[in-house]
Amino acid sequence: MNYQARTALFIVSGLGFLCFYIWGLHGLPGLGHYPGPYGNLINSLTVYERHATDAVTAVNFDYRGFDTLGEEFILFASVMGANLLLRKQKDDREEDPPLDRAQDRVVPPTSDAIRVTGLALVLPIVVFGLYTISHGQLTPGGGFQGGVILASMPLIIYLCGDYKAFDQVTSHVLSEVTEAVGAGGYAIAGLISIVFGLNYLTNFIPLGQTGDVLSSGTILLISVLTGLEVAGGLVVLMIAFFRQTLVYRKADDESREQDEPSRQ
Amino acid sequence: MSQAVSEFLRMLPFLVAAWLFVVGLYGIVTSRHLVHLIMCLVVVQTSTYLLLLGVGYKIGAAAPIFADIPVGTPAVDPVTHALMLTDIVVEATVMALLLALAIQAEERAGSVDPEQLRIMRG
Amino acid sequence: MIVLQAGILLFVGVIGTAVVFTRNPLNQVIGLTFYGLLMALMFFIFQAPDVAFSQIVIGAVVLPLMVLLTLAKLKVKEQRRK
Numbered sequence: 001m002n003y004q005a006r007t008a009l010f011i012v013s014g015l016g017f018l019c020f021y022i023w024g025l026h027g028l029p030g031l032g033h034y035p036g037p038y039g040n041l042i043n044s045l046t047v048y049e050r051h052a053t054d055a056v057t058a059v060n061f062d063y064r065g066f067d068t069l070g071e072e073f074i075l076f077a078s079v080m081g082a083n084l085l086l087r088k089q090k091d092d093r094e095e096d097p098p099l100d101r102a103q104d105r106v107v108p109p110t111s112d113a114i115r116v117t118g119l120a121l122v123l124p125i126v127v128f129g130l131y132t133i134s135h136g137q138l139t140p141g142g143g144f145q146g147g148v149i150l151a152s153m154p155l156i157i158y159l160c161g162d163y164k165a166f167d168q169v170t171s172h173v174l175s176e177v178t179e180a181v182g183a184g185g186y187a188i189a190g191l192i193s194i195v196f197g198l199n200y201l202t203n204f205i206p207l208g209q210t211g212d213v214l215s216s217g218t219i220l221l222i223s224v225l226t227g228l229e230v231a232g233g234l235v236v237l238m239i240a241f242f243r244q245t246l247v248y249r250k251a252d253d254e255s256r257e258q259d260e261p262s263r264q
Numbered sequence: 265m266s267q268a269v270s271e272f273l274r275m276l277p278f279l280v281a282a283w284l285f286v287v288g289l290y291g292i293v294t295s296r297h298l299v300h301l302i303m304c305l306v307v308v309q310t311s312t313y314l315l316l317l318g319v320g321y322k323i324g325a326a327a328p329i330f331a332d333i334p335v336g337t338p339a340v341d342p343v344t345h346a347l348m349l350t351d352i353v354v355e356a357t358v359m360a361l362l363l364a365l366a367i368q369a370e371e372r373a374g375s376v377d378p379e380q381l382r383i384m385r386g
Numbered sequence: 387m388i389v390l391q392a393g394i395l396l397f398v399g400v401i402g403t404a405v406v407f408t409r410n411p412l413n414q415v416i417g418l419t420f421y422g423l424l425m426a427l428m429f430f431i432f433q434a435p436d437v438a439f440s441q442i443v444i445g446a447v448v449l450p451l452m453v454l455l456t457l458a459k460l461k462v463k464e465q466r467r468k
Contacts, residue, residue, distance in 0.1 A: 273388060273392055276392055276395050276396075277395055280395050280396070280398060280399040283399055283403075284398075284399060284402045284403075287402065287403050287406050288402070288406055290406065291406035291407070296409070297409070297411055299411040299453060299456060299457060299460070300409060300411050300414060302453075303405065303411070303414050303415070303418050303453065304405075304406050306418065306449070307402050307405055307406055307421075310398075310402065310421075310425060313425065313429075313437075314395070314398070317428070317429070317432050317434065321432050321433070325433065326433060327433040327434065327435050328433075329435070339433075340432070340433045340434070345434050345436055345437050348429075348434070348437045349436055349437050349440055352437065352440045352441050352444050353440055353444060355444075356444045356448045356449060356452075359449065359452065360452050363452055363453065363456040366456060366460075367456060367459055367460070370460055370463060371463070374467070376460060
């Protein structure tokens with residue numbers, strides 16, 4: 001099917017789909033008229049049942065903990081897949097030094113003011129990420145947000161330094177181990193509650209005082225493990241993309257072009 | 265007149281969600297660049313956030329965080345927030361996987377145009 | 387409040403459409419970053435601070451980084467072919 005025919009077919013079917021979609025939406029309760037009892041029940045019960053003041057984190061890591069485990073493994077699998085696709089191929093050679101700048105353009109060097117400001121931001125970002133992870137059960141935050149904030153730290157170093165500085169502060173092995181510990185730890189935390197004779201991923205740690213950092217039992221533990229996995233996974237992705245873009249180059253183009261016809 | 269306006273406002277997030285879904289699909293179908301296609305997929309993805317946000321919202325309710333408001337204050341549905349929250353982070357890694365696929369597809373096909381992917385041609 | 391909510395929803399719809407109809411990926415990634423921050427603002431207005439939190443970092447940092455690195459790699463490969 002050629003391009004024009006496909007576009008025409010889509011415009012017809014897309015408009016038809018839109019009409020049916022809007023027709024189907026007509027029966028929904030409108031914006032602001034929340035119908036179900038489920039959210040209201042959770043809102044009134046989390047503080048008593050789980051001693052957590054942030055209902056979203058409690059839903060995420062406790063009431064729907066098993067579902068979040070599934071999401072974690074989607075994240076794990078896609079990081080692994082991207083890493084596999086961007087690995088060093090047989091005919092790749094490593095550029096040394098890495099091509100950090102476009103060759104056909106003169107790029108002014110990063111100014112000292114940006115370098116100093118960026119370096120001053122590194123520590124606050126790490127502290128803020130750890131704070132977000134550990135206070136997820138009390139205030140907005142949790143493993144997912146905190147992990148992403150932690151993973152943005154090496155990026156700041158790249159932005160105010162260069163690829164060499166990024167390469168020195170990140171370790172591929174360490175981030176992979178962190179990611180694996182996070183993902184595996186989550187599954188094992190669920191198994192421990194089976195040892196105590198409870199259902200999988202039941203809250204088995206004492207709940208503590210509402211409002212304390214060390215409260216709400218396994219929610220904090222799972223939040224920390226998720227933070228490790230998200231931070232590790234995103235750093236692994238960044239390293240893979242940076243290497244693919246700045247370091248790996250095809251060894252020679254001719255050999256590839258020659259065996260191309262035989263592949264068809 | 266005000267009846268029609270309030271009916272329109274009641275349905276607005278769902279209408280915007282439907283529109284973004286269809287427009288994003290249009291972008292995917294007519295795309296001539298793999299990276300453009302992936303970014304259109306992100307727009308399709310965001311239409312689900314609008315849908316969930318519209319379902320879980322309550323007029324005049326607070327955010328579902330009871331650190332500084334007493335328990336029992338009307339608050340919006342935390343379940344839809346938990347769904348969106350995990351999805352946003354997972355979506356970023358899935359998009360990284362798609363971008364890696366795009367790099368490898370360009371390597372094999374020699375072009376970023378989805379039309380030129382010879383292996384895909386039926 | 388209702389005016390603010392209706393306004394941000396319409397704005398999100400318009401910017402999302404603009405992102406799709408920007409055909410040059412390099413221009414589109416700027417639009418996508420703006421769209422991500424707009425989504426974060428929308429989450430704040432609809433009382434979802436947790437979601438806004440992760441959307442800010444993902445939309446402003448992670449997605450543009452990955453897309454820009456991919457485009458840089460594709461450009462290098464295109465130059466090599468010439």
